[in-house]
Amino acid sequence: PLLSECFNLHDFEAVARRTMKKTAWGYYSSAADDEITMRENHSAYHRIWFRPQILVDVHHIDLSTTMLGTKVSAPFYVTATALGKLGHPEGEVVLTRAAATHNVIQMIPTLASCSFDELVDAAQGDQVQWLQLYVNKDRAITQRIVQNAERRGCKGLFITVDAPQLGRREKDMRLKFVDPGSNVQKGTKTDTSQGAARAISTFIDPSLSWADIPWFKSITKMPIILKGVQRVEDVLKAVDAGVQGVVLSNHGGRQLDFARSGIEILAETMPVLREQGLDDKIDVFVDGGVRRGTDILKAMCLGAKGVGIGRPFLYAMSTYGQAGVERAMQLLKDEMEMDMRLIGCNRIEDLHPGLLDTRGLFVH
Numbered sequence: 001p002l003l004s005e006c007f008n009l010h011d012f013e014a015v016a017r018r019t020m021k022k023t024a025w026g027y028y029s030s031a032a033d034d035e036i037t038m039r040e041n042h043s044a045y046h047r048i049w050f051r052p053q054i055l056v057d058v059h060h061i062d063l064s065t066t067m068l069g070t071k072v073s074a075p076f077y078v079t080a081t082a083l084g085k086l087g088h089p090e091g092e093v094v095l096t097r098a099a100a101t102h103n104v105i106q107m108i109p110t111l112a113s114c115s116f117d118e119l120v121d122a123a124q125g126d127q128v129q130w131l132q133l134y135v136n137k138d139r140a141i142t143q144r145i146v147q148n149a150e151r152r153g154c155k156g157l158f159i160t161v162d163a164p165q166l167g168r169r170e171k172d173m174r175l176k177f178v179d180p181g182s183n184v185q186k187g188t189k190t191d192t193s194q195g196a197a198r199a200i201s202t203f204i205d206p207s208l209s210w211a212d213i214p215w216f217k218s219i220t221k222m223p224i225i226l227k228g229v230q231r232v233e234d235v236l237k238a239v240d241a242g243v244q245g246v247v248l249s250n251h252g253g254r255q256l257d258f259a260r261s262g263i264e265i266l267a268e269t270m271p272v273l274r275e276q277g278l279d280d281k282i283d284v285f286v287d288g289g290v291r292r293g294t295d296i297l298k299a300m301c302l303g304a305k306g307v308g309i310g311r312p313f314l315y316a317m318s319t320y321g322q323a324g325v326e327r328a329m330q331l332l333k334d335e336m337e338m339d340m341r342l343i344g345c346n347r348i349e350d351l352h353p354g355l356l357d358t359r360g361l362f363v364h
């Protein structure tokens with residue numbers, strides 16, 4: 001189909017399923033075990049309903065907001081996804097360019113197919129990028145990556161904390177994997193018999209713990225955000241550890257199957273933070289299963305500072321390149337603008353929990 005015939009983010013996935021190389025589709029679309037968590041990432045949003053307010057002048061709608069001090073055009077960002085060249089010969093620079101056009105932030109993955117420097121060089125003007133970090137057993141390597149990112153202007157360090165070992169993604173494991181030239185860290189043996197994900201992740205340090213956080217704070221001035229937090233108790237620990245943020249996430253369902261959805265954890269977390277007067281002490285982001293403008297608005301109503309989106313942009317990139325990713329972003333913005341009108345809100349800051357009915361959210 002023509003790009004103009006893609007009317008929502010699901011459409012890109014349908015085209016990707018039919019046209020992508022099997023190995024690439026297997027790696028992007030797969031999730032852990034029985035993929036129950038990946039399904040739940042969508043279902044959880046379907047258990048939240050709106051309570052719109054009427055007769056508000058919604059002539060003018062402003063979707064812009066601020067994430068970690070950066071003004072962005074809308075409350076979503078491109079989250080880190082590894083191995084961009086599986087889907088598109090140019091890799092993640094395609095996402096960089098689309099993010100620039102739309103003034104949204106891109107999180108650069110440690111395991112990008114393009115090198116970190118290529119992705120920073122592809123940025124335009126004052127375009128903001130963050131770094132997603134997998135922590136290497138060799139901390140000297142990690143220190144070099146972090147300090148290079150800061151020197152090159154990255155505005156946030158997202159340390160992935162939900163992947164001491166990569167989850168079993170069987171769809172991916174069944175397919176013979178040929179590395180498209182990933183930026184695998186030196187000194188790493190790759191074993192391709194376990195699928196793409198496991199092949200490139202053997203350097204990740206499973207001993208990473210809370211005790212390492214002060215060290216990260218000592219080597220960088222970038223804000224530190226823990227990506228993959230799954231319970232309010234750990235959000236409170238993150239506040240105590242003095243990090244600037246958390247991403248409530250289950251890694252797109254690719255790690256622990258039967259992990260809860262980020263949006264449910266958000267609904268559990270924000271009331272506790274507010275009750276303890278800590279809601280301005282930490283920025284809370286969420287990702288997983290976001291496909292519609294309504295999904296984004298639900299997260300913002302519940303108190304998220306921003307929402308990460310992974311697979312849809314990969315599918316758009318793999319099928320239609322930069323134009324595809326730009327259209328996916330525009331569709332989300334169009335949906336959000338209309339949804340804001342129908343909810344009765346002009347600005348992102350005006351969204352609040354009273355606009356939602358979450359009674360069904362915790363009933364599984």
Ligand code: FNR
Pocket residue numbers: 027028029041079080081082109110111132160227249250251252253254287288289290308309310311312
């Ligand atoms: C990911 N994700 C991820 N996260 C991370 O911290 N480091 C990584 O290298 C990757 N790689 C990766 C590859 C692919 C193909 C996918 C789909 C996901 C997880 C990602 O950042 C995010 O948490 C989820 O993708 C969000 O869910 P959706 O939007 O894909 O449903």
